[in-house]
Amino acid sequence: MTVSYVERDGGRIAYEVHGQGPLVVLSHAVGENRRSFRHLVPLLVAAGHRVASVDVRGHGASSVGWPSYAPARVGADLLAVVRALGGGPATLVGSSSSAAAVVFAATDDPALVNGIVQVSPFVEDPKLNPFTRLIQTAVLRSPRMFGLFHRTLFPCDRPADDAAYRRAMVANLREPGRMAAMRGVLAPAEPHWTARAPEVRQPVLVLMGTKDPDFRDPGAAARAARRLFATAEARMIDDSGHYPHADQPARTAAQLTEFLAVTGA
Numbered sequence: 636m637t638v639s640y641v642e643r644d645g646g647r648i649a650y651e652v653h654g655q656g657p658l659v660v661l662s663h664a665v666g667e668n669r670r671s672f673r674h675l676v677p678l679l680v681a682a683g684h685r686v687a688s689v690d691v692r693g694h695g696a697s698s699v700g701w702p703s704y705a706p707a708r709v710g711a712d713l714l715a716v717v718r719a720l721g722g723g724p725a726t727l728v729g730s731s732s733s734a735a736a737v738v739f740a741a742t743d744d745p746a747l748v749n750g751i752v753q754v755s756p757f758v759e760d761p762k763l764n765p766f767t768r769l770i771q772t773a774v775l776r777s778p779r780m781f782g783l784f785h786r787t788l789f790p791c792d793r794p795a796d797d798a799a800y801r802r803a804m805v806a807n808l809r810e811p812g813r814m815a816a817m818r819g820v821l822a823p824a825e826p827h828w829t830a831r832a833p834e835v836r837q838p839v840l841v842l843m844g845t846k847d848p849d850f851r852d853p854g855a856a857a858r859a860a861r862r863l864f865a866t867a868e869a870r871m872i873d874d875s876g877h878y879p880h881a882d883q884p885a886r887t888a889a890q891l892t893e894f895l896a897v898t899g900a
Contacts, residue, residue, distance in 0.1 A: 638696055641712075641719045646698035648712045649690040654680030658723050659895065660713055661688045664731030664755075664878070665820045666781050668695030668807060671730065674794055675880040678888035684895065687725075689716055691733060693816020700812055704819030706732070706828055710739030717747045724749040726898050728891070731755045731849075731877065732820050734860075735828035742834045750838045750898030752891065755847055755877050758829060758859045775818050778808035788877035790846045797881075832863035839867035840894040842887065844875030 640647045651669060653676055663671040669688035679686045690697040691709055701708070713736060717723040724747055729737035734756035741748040774780045782805040789797065808814060843850075843857035850856040857869035872879040872886050879887045 639719075641715045643692075643712060643715055645701045646692060648692060648716060649696035650687050650716050652685060652687045652720065653677075654683075654685045656683045656685050657895070658717065658720060658725035659684045659686050659891075660716055660725045660727050661686065661880075662691060662709070662713055662727065662729045662733035662736060663689075663694070664733060665691075666694070666785065666808060666817050667730075667804060670695075670800060670803070671878065672880055673796075673800070674884035675888055675891075678884060679891065682888065682892045682895075685720075687716055687720060689713060691736075691820065693813065693819065695807060699810075699816055701816070701819070703824075704816055704822070705824035706735035707739040707743075707824070709733060709736035709820070710743060713737065713740045714744050714747055723747045726750040726752065726895055728752040728754065729756075730880065731757070738828040738831050738835060741837055742831050745836060748837055750840070750894065751835065752840045752842060752894065753860060754842045754879060754887075755844065755849065756828075756841060756856075756860045757849075758856065758863070760823070775821070776814055778805045778814065781805070781808060781814075781817070788848060789882050790848050790876045791874045792882045794881055794884075829863055833865065835864050836866070838894070838898050839864045840890070841867060841869040842872060842879060842890060843869065844872050844877060844879045844883070846875060847877045849877050 661672045672688045717725045727737040734753035737751040774784045841860045843853045847853040861867045861869040875883040
């Protein structure tokens, strides 16, 4: 595994690239790292794509201490990776918190982006009662608590190496600055991605697990995201939680490969 870096104003972004062909850039959820896509990448490479998996600023091997972790800045990082890899255009795939970032990237530099995929996007910030807010505060300040919470997002299947991945993820989050980065990614920022969604002119795919525990009704959440775009479709991954690329990689790859044929990637 070879890790590359792109220098940015305020730090550097880590990524790794596999395969040859049209470019696909993968961006993970808060608290995770590029290894979140370890089971999806080989499937996309086998389908004929060059795949770059990125560590979001403050996560994985990317640097900490950024002045902002807002989705617009994460989106700019993704565009910087695309430029470093020859300018694409690329299809951008954003999981959970990164689903917002790909919208900003697509509207900030449309020439570099030929399509976006939102995996488990949040159209609205979750409404928390005092107890769940207290739990969230603990989860965002304790790597161990986040690891326990992360496990609950796999209500059906989980990868065979899930425990090992989670141990490594928690160890990474224990490094100085990592938990602050998580809180930064989730901090409210304006404009919200939903305000920019109508400006997206590229094809959009919304993917959601049918058993995603972060949503009361995952299907309704997927449809709500789809309606925000000029051209979009929503597809569900059966027997999947919040990370379909991890718990159902083959089904996720099949949906992505079909969509990539539309984007030209």
